[in-house]
Amino acid sequence: MAVDRLVARREVPLREKTLWRVLYETCARAEEILGVNIENLDLAARRCPVKAKGARSKARRRGQAREDFVLETVYWDADTARLLPRLIKGRTRGPVFVTHRRPGPGKVVSPRDVCPDTGLARLSYGQARALLDEHTAVRGTGTGWDLHEYRHSGLTALGVQGASLLMLMAKSRHKKPENVRRYFKPSPEAISELTGLLVPGGSSR
Template identity: 75%
Template sequence: MLENLYWDAGTARLPPRLLPRLFKGRIRGPVFLPHRRPGPGKAVDARDVCPDTGLVRLSYGQARALLDEHTAIGGPGTGWDLHEFRHSALRRLGQAGASLLMLMAKSRHKKPENLRRYFKPSPEAIAELTSLLAPGDTGR
């Protein structure tokens, strides 16, 4: 199943122009690719192979090691893990007032309880919601 990814302009400006460097002019196939082709006899799903370069999508282990390497401050093993990386955007969206349903759609979580820790509406959002019940409100 193909899925759409949604990025905004801020993502494209990641230093040093990370996404254009990752895409290298490609318009299809996996985004995160290693520098080498897979070894002979390695069974790979066709969806994981870039049709333009023949390179295979990074494995989970490779992605984890690269993320740690590039975010570590205090030496190996001190950087972000993939779970933190994935959910940092959900936390920011939740703090910005995104609804629980929108967070579920963005993250593809099936159960709301798995996302509740990211859904922390601001006091302003709660006040705005409460004002909907104010006396004289024509929206009733």
């Protein structure tokens, strides 16, 4: 509910609304989402590939770019599907999330990190973190939410609603069960129903 209220605030710009909703629905790391380009989006299927944390390089053939990595897929739902087309309207290439200013004359930026249509640079993690803090801080700068909380909140919500540990691992792309177990919080009703399976014929006895 807190995420919904924040995204619904009128003074929050479209870029921030979209980023926060994407982070919550994909349960992805902020660095992964900020690194996505428009040409990577599959808007119809509500998914896109990301370069995950610790991504290993693909086996390179002669002439293949060093930047090739094994990618992983993240998925979003209806609210993100509604916001993304509005955010990238008129753009077909380059970073999904960009700054409102072009890079200064003395700043060297990789061509991949600049929108070829507008010249705007990719939004950095530091900038995104500062923007979130600006809209959520209640006791001064640095007291607001952290970008990683969207990943935690999304996984916790799924765990509370009964998602299995294996499904949470598939969603979050964690490799070790112990790293995602804290989000696995089955309801008392779910545990009671599971307990009934121990009795022949279910819980009717």
